[in-house]
Amino acid sequence: MDYDYDVIVIGAGPGGSMAAKTAAEKGLDVLLIEKRQEIGAPVRCAEGVSREALEEFFEIEKSWIAKEVVGAIIYGPDGSSIRMSAKMAGNEVGFVLERKIFDRALARMAAKAGADVVVKTTATSMRRVNDGVEVELKRMGESFSVRSKIVIGADGVESRVGKWAGIDTTVKIGEIESCIQYLMAGIEFDADYTHFWIGNCYAPGGYVWLFPKGEGVANVGIGVLPTKTKKGPKYHLDSFVKEHFPEGEIIEVVAGGVPVSGGLESAVADNVMLVGDAARHADPMTGGGIANAIKGGYFAAKVAKEAVEVNNFSKEFLKRYDDLWKNDFGETLSRNKAIQKKILKLDDDTLSKLIRSVSGYDLEQISLRRLMIELIKKNPRILWDLRSLFM
Amino acid sequence: MSVEGVEGAEGVEGTAENAAEKREGKLVIDRYKCAYCGACIAVCKYDANLLIETFVWVDDEKCTLCKACLRTCPMQAIEIIEVAEE
Numbered sequence A: 001m002d003y004d005y006d007v008i009v010i011g012a013g014p015g016g017s018m019a020a021k022t023a024a025e026k027g028l029d030v031l032l033i034e035k036r037q038e039i040g041a042p043v044r045c046a047e048g049v050s051r052e053a054l055e056e057f058f059e060i061e062k063s064w065i066a067k068e069v070v071g072a073i074i075y076g077p078d079g080s081s082i083r084m085s086a087k088m089a090g091n092e093v094g095f096v097l098e099r100k101i102f103d104r105a106l107a108r109m110a111a112k113a114g115a116d117v118v119v120k121t122t123a124t125s126m127r128r129v130n131d132g133v134e135v136e137l138k139r140m141g142e143s144f145s146v147r148s149k150i151v152i153g154a155d156g157v158e159s160r161v162g163k164w165a166g167i168d169t170t171v172k173i174g175e176i177e178s179c180i181q182y183l184m185a186g187i188e189f190d191a192d193y194t195h196f197w198i199g200n201c202y203a204p205g206g207y208v209w210l211f212p213k214g215e216g217v218a219n220v221g222i223g224v225l226p227t228k229t230k231k232g233p234k235y236h237l238d239s240f241v242k243e244h245f246p247e248g249e250i251i252e253v254v255a256g257g258v259p260v261s262g263g264l265e266s267a268v269a270d271n272v273m274l275v276g277d278a279a280r281h282a283d284p285m286t287g288g289g290i291a292n293a294i295k296g297g298y299f300a301a302k303v304a305k306e307a308v309e310v311n312n313f314s315k316e317f318l319k320r321y322d323d324l325w326k327n328d329f330g331e332t333l334s335r336n337k338a339i340q341k342k343i344l345k346l347d348d349d350t351l352s353k354l355i356r357s358v359s360g361y362d363l364e365q366i367s368l369r370r371l372m373i374e375l376i377k378k379n380p381r382i383l384w385d386l387r388s389l390f391m
Numbered sequence B: 001m002s003v004e005g006v007e008g009a010e011g012v013e014g015t016a017e018n019a020a021e022k023r024e025g026k027l028v029i030d031r032y033k034c035a036y037c038g039a040c041i042a043v044c045k046y047d048a049n050l051l052i053e054t055f056v057w058v059d060d061e062k063c064t065l066c067k068a069c070l071r072t073c074p075m076q077a078i079e080i081i082e083v084a085e086e
């Protein structure tokens, strides 16, 4: 069979662009397709990411970063709070990105590395032909098909690629955070921190966040579980904003769904690998998915290169990709899924009690793991079943 | 504070009863509310909807009116309207 490309990457979010960039750098023939007319817009993200997650792969450019923060403050239902340093708080704390710029920069890197990039082009179906795949594309009224050895599905929350390949990617409604966010201006907050409010009183099954984008400007958003409230995220966010930031102006509205199922059992099929939100790789506890999308994109491209070298695109071979992500962030996904399940069962009084029990600690110095151990020790009756994850 | 009778992780919608009700309504998206975020697509297990750039397309033949998308939509943009018998 004649192939037009070694790899077709569907979707130019952080996961897809990273995959295309890496695959092209490794010498593969790559096509990156994006259905939107503008990469990176509209944004579906609160834009928080850690310094480490970016530094691992890129020379960070100033223009990507709207604001750098030193840590996170978490508020409980009764107003008690804990403060953590960015280093300790994990994957989503450190930088608040300007994703419209960041996503485009990544796509540009893919192009520079040699990938063909096309926008306003939608993949509409896919089928296996001999040892490869044929992807149907629609571009401004024109339909055509392109053949490749491998398809990397980086098509986000609305992913179709998995289903085309026979992977069930349907997310249960108890496992997707329904989110609304306002970019607010003219509000007062400590811009050196990202802020989180937890508890059913704020966000049933999720949390409220405030990620600073500058002095007086921030992404203020909420995620709720559809199984925990009938009112929808907008109602809950509006109540929060009315109480906390009545003076603010809303200058942008963002909506989105974050899968918090903790990852697919397997993200591969014959000729196909899924990365990022398409593989449901967002963190079930925080909802953050940028870091894992980038890593997943890198791993998938690495395996694509190996597959092309030995001319083997079978599911069996591509399982190497599953091994890579599982051995890397897969463990954290499962662990955080267990913590999330636990937190969902706690009522607001218990949550407040947990936060109060560690309020006095100097969390600038303590790791997340250490914090969990302290929490379990201080509240054994509530958290005993989590001990095997940390102790 | 969970919604009556619905347990977190088991929340998959779409039962045979829902499918039987199929002809009794039609799913519509309020385009003034929709923010084309794609959340509704992720939860549809019948492959009945698609996000075409800024437009959510629903395949009435496949849609079982299971309401999974309706309950997930952050903008509450999805409604089921009655359709007159033919």
Ligand SMILES: Cc1cc2nc3c(=O)[nH]c(=O)nc-3n(C[C@H](O)[C@H](O)[C@H](O)COP(=O)(O)OP(=O)(O)OC[C@H]3O[C@@H](n4cnc5c(N)ncnc54)[C@H](O)[C@@H]3O)c2cc1C
Binding pocket: A010, A011, A012, A013, A014, A015, A016, A033, A034, A035, A036, A040, A044, A045, A046, A047, A048, A049, A092, A121, A122, A123, A124, A154, A155, A156, A157, A158, A159, A160, A179, A180, A181, A221, A254, A255, A256, A257, A258, A275, A276, A277, A278, A282, A287, A288, A289, A290, A291, A293
């Ligand atoms: C409100 C909200 C707040 C969030 N906040 C954070 C945060 O603070 N930190 C964090 O780390 N994560 C956050 N996330 C999650 C984060 O946005 C995602 O995990 C991340 O964007 C996933 O990257 P991706 O490359 O997998 O997918 P996306 O960035 O979603 O990219 C997928 C791309 O594929 C394209 N596409 C889809 N289908 C097709 C097709 N058929 N043909 C062609 N192109 C197609 C889409 O148009 C899109 O551009 C948030 C999400 C939401 C909704």
Ligand code: SF4
Binding pocket: A255, B029, B033, B034, B035, B036, B037, B038, B039, B040, B041, B051, B056, B072, B073, B074, B075, B076, B077, B078
């Ligand atoms: S979930 Fe709602 S807002 Fe998002 S695309 Fe679907 S209908 Fe539109």
Ligand code: SF4
Binding pocket: B014, B027, B043, B044, B045, B046, B047, B048, B049, B058, B062, B063, B064, B065, B066, B067, B068, B069, B070
């Ligand atoms: S109601 Fe929504 S989720 Fe259910 S089948 Fe129809 S489109 Fe799919």
